[in-house]
Amino acid sequence: MTEGSAGSDEEKMTIIAFSGDLDKLWPVTILASTAAANGMDVTVFATFWGLFPLVKDGEKIGHDSMTKMMSGMNAPGFTKAKLSKMNMGGAGSSMMRKVAAKSNLLPPEDLFEMCLDMGVNVWPCQMTMDLLGIRADQMRPGLGQPAGAATALARMAKSEINLFI
Amino acid sequence: MTEGSAGSDEEKMTIIAFSGDLDKLWPVTILASTAAANGMDVTVFATFWGLFPLVKDGEKIGHDSMTKMMSGMNAPGFTKAKLSKMNMGGAGSSMMRKVAAKSNLLPPEDLFEMCLDMGVNVWPCQMTMDLLGIRADQMRPGLGQPAGAATALARMAKSEINLFI
Amino acid sequence: MTEGSAGSDEEKMTIIAFSGDLDKLWPVTILASTAAANGMDVTVFATFWGLFPLVKDGEKIGHDSMTKMMSGMNAPGFTKAKLSKMNMGGAGSSMMRKVAAKSNLLPPEDLFEMCLDMGVNVWPCQMTMDLLGIRADQMRPGLGQPAGAATALARMAKSEINLFI
Numbered sequence: 001m002t003e004g005s006a007g008s009d010e011e012k013m014t015i016i017a018f019s020g021d022l023d024k025l026w027p028v029t030i031l032a033s034t035a036a037a038n039g040m041d042v043t044v045f046a047t048f049w050g051l052f053p054l055v056k057d058g059e060k061i062g063h064d065s066m067t068k069m070m071s072g073m074n075a076p077g078f079t080k081a082k083l084s085k086m087n088m089g090g091a092g093s094s095m096m097r098k099v100a101a102k103s104n105l106l107p108p109e110d111l112f113e114m115c116l117d118m119g120v121n122v123w124p125c126q127m128t129m130d131l132l133g134i135r136a137d138q139m140r141p142g143l144g145q146p147a148g149a150a151t152a153l154a155r156m157a158k159s160e161i162n163l164f165i
Numbered sequence: 166m167t168e169g170s171a172g173s174d175e176e177k178m179t180i181i182a183f184s185g186d187l188d189k190l191w192p193v194t195i196l197a198s199t200a201a202a203n204g205m206d207v208t209v210f211a212t213f214w215g216l217f218p219l220v221k222d223g224e225k226i227g228h229d230s231m232t233k234m235m236s237g238m239n240a241p242g243f244t245k246a247k248l249s250k251m252n253m254g255g256a257g258s259s260m261m262r263k264v265a266a267k268s269n270l271l272p273p274e275d276l277f278e279m280c281l282d283m284g285v286n287v288w289p290c291q292m293t294m295d296l297l298g299i300r301a302d303q304m305r306p307g308l309g310q311p312a313g314a315a316t317a318l319a320r321m322a323k324s325e326i327n328l329f330i
Numbered sequence: 331m332t333e334g335s336a337g338s339d340e341e342k343m344t345i346i347a348f349s350g351d352l353d354k355l356w357p358v359t360i361l362a363s364t365a366a367a368n369g370m371d372v373t374v375f376a377t378f379w380g381l382f383p384l385v386k387d388g389e390k391i392g393h394d395s396m397t398k399m400m401s402g403m404n405a406p407g408f409t410k411a412k413l414s415k416m417n418m419g420g421a422g423s424s425m426m427r428k429v430a431a432k433s434n435l436l437p438p439e440d441l442f443e444m445c446l447d448m449g450v451n452v453w454p455c456q457m458t459m460d461l462l463g464i465r466a467d468q469m470r471p472g473l474g475q476p477a478g479a480a481t482a483l484a485r486m487a488k489s490e491i492n493l494f495i
Binding site: 239 | 341343353354356357360364365367368370415416425426428429430432433490491492493494495
Binding site: 016018047048049064066067069070073074127130131132148149150153154156157158162163164 | 202264
């Protein structure tokens with residue numbers, strides 16, 4: 001059985017990662033990495049705003065003027081994620097990252113790498129990729145195949161824990 | 166067995182639709198319609214901001230000056246829903262709708278009609294109706310009886326998938 | 331069996347209370363108190379912004395200039411919680427509280443006391459306390475021991491209902 005695949009007896013958790021906000025990336029990656037470290041079989045279905053962090057830093061995404069403008073206002077990559085509040089033009093996000101570092105809380109991009117190392121399945125939402133004009137080669141390495149809502153739902157129906165974040 | 170009622174063997178999903186934001190209406194209606202299309206028994210409990218989209222377009226809601234003011238700032242109906250971020254006075258919402266249309270993603274009001282056609286149970290939150298001054302005759306047709314938190318919780322306790330969106 | 335502990339047959343609900351927004355404190359406390367009143371064994375894991383309401387009114391939190399500044403912008407205590415939208419410098423929150431009172435909906439601080447009285451387990455997130463510089467003696471009385479993500483996940487794996495709010 002390959003790492004990350006589900007044994008029938010393993011407990012499962014599925015997170016729909018909808019938000020791309022910095023403060024929400026922590027619970028996604030903390031819960032996913034902690035669950036994986038405790039032997040759970042974990043899947044993160046990344047959709048809508050939650051897909052932006054999984055795009056490689058610096059990639060230009062969008063297939064037309066509107067989607068290019070959207071990614072211009074919502075820059076891809078973990079390090080560009082903004083706080084959902086108190087962002088203050090980026091000062092809040094920067095401060096939150098400093099507070100985390102001082103408290104030895106890893107930044108979400110490092111926690112995300114730990115998730116991948118521990119076999120967490122990360123499924124990019126195919127529909128969102130089509131919608132926003134994100135190509136597979138623009139996504140970070142280590143992700144699973146793009147998936148749709150039906151695949152995510154089938155997985156959730158077998159999971160003890162399901163969260164929409 | 167009537168359409169939408171739960172056979173004991175059907176998998177069940179219950180969504181608490183708390184947000185009325187345009188970007189959150191898509192996951193609610195996409196997940197609900199996809200689950201129903203795959204034979205699941207689906208319930209959407211619409212509460213707080215999530216109740217506004219279910220009010221008929223153009224209805225004046227509110228039982229006093231404060232609740233009227235609230236609905237003035239948060240206009241009812243699916244087509245009035247705003248993005249949770251990058252709304253830019255409505256320009257962002259309008260752009261998102263155009264992006265969706267170009268990608269053949271149905272708008273949430275159409276996905277919602279599909280949900281009703283496929284037997285998704287939509288329960289308006291009675292407490293929110295009382296709170297905001299929304300009468301039953303002001304809600305869109307096709308919804309279930311108004312329900313309270315206890316009813317929603319009993320349903321969730323029997324559901325394989327529960328999501329708060 | 332002590333109050334709030336889980337009998338093996340009781341249905342369980344676990345809420346991750348991530349948001350400290352006034353409008354989200356209502357679903358947390360309404361769902362938790364209603365579930366407890368209906369015999370469910372309920373746990374609220376309060377983390378990140380969701381920890382601020384559980385700090386005693388007027389406490390100065392933060393272990394350095396940055397965390398002090400964060401709590402200055404995000405005052406602790408239930409009564410300081412702001413609406414996630416339409417806050418309008420506090421006018422929106424004040425209006426929402428008046429609307430609730432007129433409709434006989436208890437404010438979240440009162441619903442929270444009911445939760446504690448009915449044996450709801452409230453676990454402050456240890457990591458968030460360390461992060462933000464919140465000491466145990468600054469938290470409201472009646473809470474459970476601070477807990478980490480692993481403890482919350484173990485609890486969620488045994489819960490029929492799990493919600494991230």
